Amino acid sequence: MQFTEKKIESTLRREGYKLTPQRRAVLNAIADSHDHLTPADIYDKVRQEHPGIGLVTVYRTLDILDKLGLICEVHSGGNCRSYLMRRPQEHHHHLICSECGAVADFTECDFSELEHRLSRDTGFEIEGHLLEFSGRCHNCRKATPS
Amino acid sequence: MQFTEKKIESTLRREGYKLTPQRRAVLNAIADSHDHLTPADIYDKVRQEHPGIGLVTVYRTLDILDKLGLICEVHSGGNCRSYLMRRPQEHHHHLICSECGAVADFTECDFSELEHRLSRDTGFEIEGHLLEFSGRCHNCRKATPS
DNA sequence: TGTGTAATTGAAAACGTTTTTCATTTACAC
DNA sequence: GTGTAAATGAAAAACGTTTTCAATTACACA
Numbered sequence: 001m002q003f004t005e006k007k008i009e010s011t012l013r014r015e016g017y018k019l020t021p022q023r024r025a026v027l028n029a030i031a032d033s034h035d036h037l038t039p040a041d042i043y044d045k046v047r048q049e050h051p052g053i054g055l056v057t058v059y060r061t062l063d064i065l066d067k068l069g070l071i072c073e074v075h076s077g078g079n080c081r082s083y084l085m086r087r088p089q090e091h092h093h094h095l096i097c098s099e100c101g102a103v104a105d106f107t108e109c110d111f112s113e114l115e116h117r118l119s120r121d122t123g124f125e126i127e128g129h130l131l132e133f134s135g136r137c138h139n140c141r142k143a144t145p146s
Numbered sequence: 147m148q149f150t151e152k153k154i155e156s157t158l159r160r161e162g163y164k165l166t167p168q169r170r171a172v173l174n175a176i177a178d179s180h181d182h183l184t185p186a187d188i189y190d191k192v193r194q195e196h197p198g199i200g201l202v203t204v205y206r207t208l209d210i211l212d213k214l215g216l217i218c219e220v221h222s223g224g225n226c227r228s229y230l231m232r233r234p235q236e237h238h239h240h241l242i243c244s245e246c247g248a249v250a251d252f253t254e255c256d257f258s259e260l261e262h263r264l265s266r267d268t269g270f271e272i273e274g275h276l277l278e279f280s281g282r283c284h285n286c287r288k289a290t291p292s
Numbered sequence: 293t294g295t296g297t298a299a300t301t302g303a304a305a306a307c308g309t310t311t312t313t314c315a316t317t318t319a320c321a322c
Numbered sequence: 323g324t325g326t327a328a329a330t331g332a333a334a335a336a337c338g339t340t341t342t343c344a345a346t347t348a349c350a351c352a
Contacts, residue, residue: 018299018348039338054302059339081338095270104268108260115279122250123284124241132276133261138269164319164328185309200331205310227309 005031008070017064025050026061035101036074036082036094074103074132097137104137151177154216163210171196172207181247182220182228220249220278243283250283 008027009019017023029045030037037045043058062083065071071083074094084094084103095104115126154173155165163169175191176183183191189204208229211217217229220240230240230249241250261272 016299020300020348022301052302055338056303056340057301060300095264095268095272097270098273104264104270106264106267108263111279114254117254118241118250118252118279119281121252122241123287124243124250124279124281125287126241126279126281127244128280130276130278130280133257133264133270133272134274134276135265135270135272141269141271162328166319166329168330198331201309202311202332203330206329 008065011068011070012064015068022046022050022053022057023061023064025053026058027065030065030071030083031085034103036084036096036103038082042083093131093133095133095135097140098134099136099140102137102139154211157214157216158210161214168192168196168199168203169207169210171199172204173211176211176217176229177231180249182230182242182249184228188229239277239279241279241281243286244280245282245286248283248285 005024005027009024012019012023025046026042029042033045039055039058039062042062043053043055046053046058062071066073066083071085074082074084074096091109092105092107093109095106096102109129109131111129115129118124119126151170151173155170158165158169171192172188175188179191185201185204185208188208189199189201192199192204208217212219212229217231220228220230220242237255238251238253239255241252243249255275255277257275261275264270265272
């Protein structure tokens with residue numbers, strides 16, 4: 001279950017942000033899509049129903065949503081700034097289709113042992129990790145079996 | 147052990163690339179540094195000994211080295227295009243200090259079980275993964291213990 | 293239900309990074 | 323040496339992103 005629009009709106013309010021139609025539109029665009037979207041993608045989607053919106057506003061809204069942890073960034077595929085809705089609370093990772101960009105989530109990742117070993121070997125205090133798998137999704141495999 | 151300059155030069159030749167002084171300079175700049183460098187960082191370093199070089203050439207050389215797999219990209223820390231020398235042959239990952247940018251390598255990563263499970267659950271055919279840890283390196287921890 | 297105010301917006305311009313273009317130069321096979 | 327295709331550097335274009343600023347707007351409070 002994703003953050004509901006309601007939940008996001010109340011979070012924005014709680015943090016002192018105003019709820020403008022533009023922000024709602026950006027929110028909807030991201031929530032409606034299961035893929036990761038670049039700022040430009042989001043701008044294009046939003047403009048269909050909200051022609052006057054500025055790209056700046058999209059950027060500003062994305063910054064806020066990212067800062068509040070309501071959306072998260074995806075890094076794979078050369079593209080360095082795409083966003084997805086974030087599932088509530090839980091730490092998770094992405095599986096990204098290298099052909100169509102479809103994204104699947106998973107939560108499993110137990111690095112405790114590896115982190116302990118790395119910490120011992122390198123002297124690093126490990127704070128976080130970035131894990132993404134890439135591959136071909138079900139649909140793309142059916143479309144062109146390799 | 148990193149790729150030696152000799153090894154890299156022969157690889158370039160084998161692939162039909164010419165060995166220009168500019169390419170050597172870029173190569174040296176990356177090889178001399180243990181950190182990850184952005185194209186601009188590399189440009190700055192190279193210009194000290196090779197003032198006439200153009201930023202374009204740095205970019206072009208990085209593209210080639212990346213395509214040949216002689217250097218690799220680092221993603222963490224918001225910065226989306228930094229390069230490191232690549233260790234020969236082996237698959238490896240990075241541990242990146244969030245304070246000073248120091249990089250440590252490690253090779254361990256056994257995702258066979260997780261990949262199998264993900265494949266079964268999502269229908270993805272998994273081709274690769276991106277794994278990076280972030281944390282505070284030995285030096286930074288000593289400098290300002292938290 | 294108004295009203296005041298600080299937050300938000302959009303347009304334009306600035307900015308940094310990366311790519312393209314093109315005439316000149318250069319590494320290397322012969 | 324010489325010829326040729328590849329590589330270079332300068333300039334300009336093309337991106338993506340941020341800053342600036344005057345005008346607008348959401349919302350707390352009366």
